[in-house]
Amino acid sequence: MGLSVSLANALTGMLTSQSGLEVLSRNVANAGTPGYHKQSLTIDERFTGVSSYVREAGVERAFTAALEAQAQTETGRMGYADVRADFLSRLELYLGMPGDANSIDTRLADFQSALQALTTSPDDYATRAQVLAQAQGMAETLNSLSTNVQTMRREAEGQIADAVGNLNQSLSSLERINGQLADTTRDGGSRAALMDERDRLVTSISELIDVRAQYGGDGRVALFTRSGIGLIDEKASQFVFSSGGNLSPNSLYSPDDAANGVGTLALRTPAGFEIDLIDNRVLNSGRLAALVELRDDTLVAAQGQLDEIAAGLALAMSTVETDGTAVSSGGADGFEVDLAALQAGNDFVVSYTEGGTDKIVRVVRVDDPAKLPMDQTGSDGVRTIGLDFSGGIGAVAAALDAALGAAVTVSNPAGTTIRILDDGAAGTTDITSLVGRATATGTQGEGLGVSLFVDSDGSAFTDSLDGATQKLGFASRIRINSAVASDNTLLVKYATDTPLGESARPDYLADRLASLSFQASEASGFTQGNFVLSGTVRQFVEQMFNHQGNAIAAAKQSYDAQSSTMEALAQRAERDHGVNIDEEMARLIELQNAYAANARVVSIARDLIEQLMSI
Secondary structure, eight states: OOHHHHHHHHHHHHHHHHHHHHHHHHHHHTTTOTTOOOEEEEEEEEEOSSOEEEEEEEEEEOOOHHHHHHHHHHHHHHHHHHHHHHHHHHHHHHHOOTTOTTSHHHHHHHHHHHHHHHHHOTTOHHHHHHHHHHHHHHHHHHHHHHHHHHHHHHHHHHHHHHHHHHHHHHHHHHHHHHHHHTOTTSOHHHHHHHHHHHHHHHHHHHHHSOEEEEEOTTSOEEEEETTSOEEESSSBOEEEEEOOOSOOTTOOOOSSTTTOOSOEEEEEOTTSOEEETTTTTOOOSSHHHHHHHIIIIIHHHHHHHHHHHHHHHHHHHHEEEEEOEEEEETTEEEEEEEOTTOOTTOEEEEEEEETTEEEEEEEEEOOOGGGOSEEEEOTTSOEEEEEOOTTOHHHHHHHHHHHHOTTSEEEEEETTEEEEEOOGGGOSEEEEEEEEEEEOOSSSSSOSOOOOEEOTTSOBOOOOOSTTOTTTTHHHHOEEOHHHHHOGGGGTOSSTTOOTTOOHHHHHHHHHHHHOOEEOOGGGTOEETTEEOEEOHHHHHHHHHHHHHHHHHHHHHHHHHHHHHHHHHHHHHHHHHSOOHHHHHHHHHHHHHHHHHHHHHHHHHHHHHHHHHHO
16 A cells, blocks of 8 residues: 555545544534434445545444334324313313302302202291392303303414414424425535424424324425325425404304304415315314314313303203193094293193003204204103294294194193094093293293393393294393392292292202203213213213313323324434434544554655655
């Protein structure tokens, strides 16, 4: 090997060592930088017939595609779990724990106790005032809880807008980095830095929405949702959010744009196509999915549960039941009842046995033609039929007669009376009861019930199904009847001549509150398997605490489990991609020794050349 070859090989070795030191310095400097992937210098070893030498082949960046894919998936799940745990923990604070001084179950218990006390002392002013105070506290608690739920829905809407802004910014930055990575003339160090930033952006995007990444050989990345919708390839798609404004209990999601009351979320592709992300159920994990779910489902169900409690509370006080009068006609037996007092949302219930099978049919007055036809059987076996009363009771009787079939005869003998008879001689049907249930809209002269709790405009709560339904958002609107508030004797005097010491109305109200049962709507979330739950107001309160408690516990458990998963992933990423200072220091010694050895060769070669030149 000639002197010039030795000198060239030594110089190449020194340059390679210097490059290695540069890579090492970057590793050490970024040892604590989030998202930094350790780098290493790739060495190309070459051999000739008489010598060997090394050359720098490039900078290699630690990267494990499978680990990155798993991290993206788990980051999305973590974002989803984090948002749900945060919101539901706050809902838990608002609801309080069962038995807390200001919790809704304590408020209800206090109201029931006050009513019970009134049954024994109806003529005592202080006792009547206590009933009103507890009723007011119950209404205010429902108002406050409803306000808190809607505040959280509005906050979720605001966070959706923020998430969309962050997504669009990250996708725009990722598009720019993809363009820079396409430039193959860049040195290895700058390309590695770009890839670090690329992966940070992918991670931030995966926290907001579930993604799947595909990496090209040049380092560029293409992103897709788990359902296969492209987010970025050559060009980035854009998320589009249109706010629903100041959300209220009536602001509900609907795939029908004309009926939708919340903000819309779409993805616009580079080609100009728009995809409705909510209607097409694109969102499966990530913070954005959790926020939409909270806004449109979880918190809506919580509002529905509060509305069920408020509705039950109002109806328990104001519902006046009228038992049907037994009648017979030509061998057929049954009952008849006057329906003059029924308002929209009120009903009458007929119970009968047909062919040995017990049946219950609830007929509801529905004035909104858009809600008709209505004929459905609930999980409890009760058949609910909605009928239009605008044509008179004769038309109601004809429609119900057709709906119930030949085994039952329904007629309108006179005025507003409806009569339901069995099949007489055939003996296959027996009518067991007929009950009309109307709302007492005033304070006197309508029986023992009283409209103690009213709607925000002072109107009676009849549970009307017309329009958006009166129950929707009622917890935010429930008020104390101003007439009763100004004259608490109305808690006792169901007629103008009722003695103040008579306990008939207090007895009735206390009994109705304790025993009157209601069936929740499916929208309230009061479900168990495939069954919608029913019960008294107290049972609804207990079911709400049970339902929300289970949901909150599940959210916290999911968050804790996902935190453990993320911690394990972080440890693996640190092991595979992170910088180990001890290893870098050992490498530093190797590079210093190699540099010194090559420098010694250069020094000897220089001395030899000087000696040759001096001859």
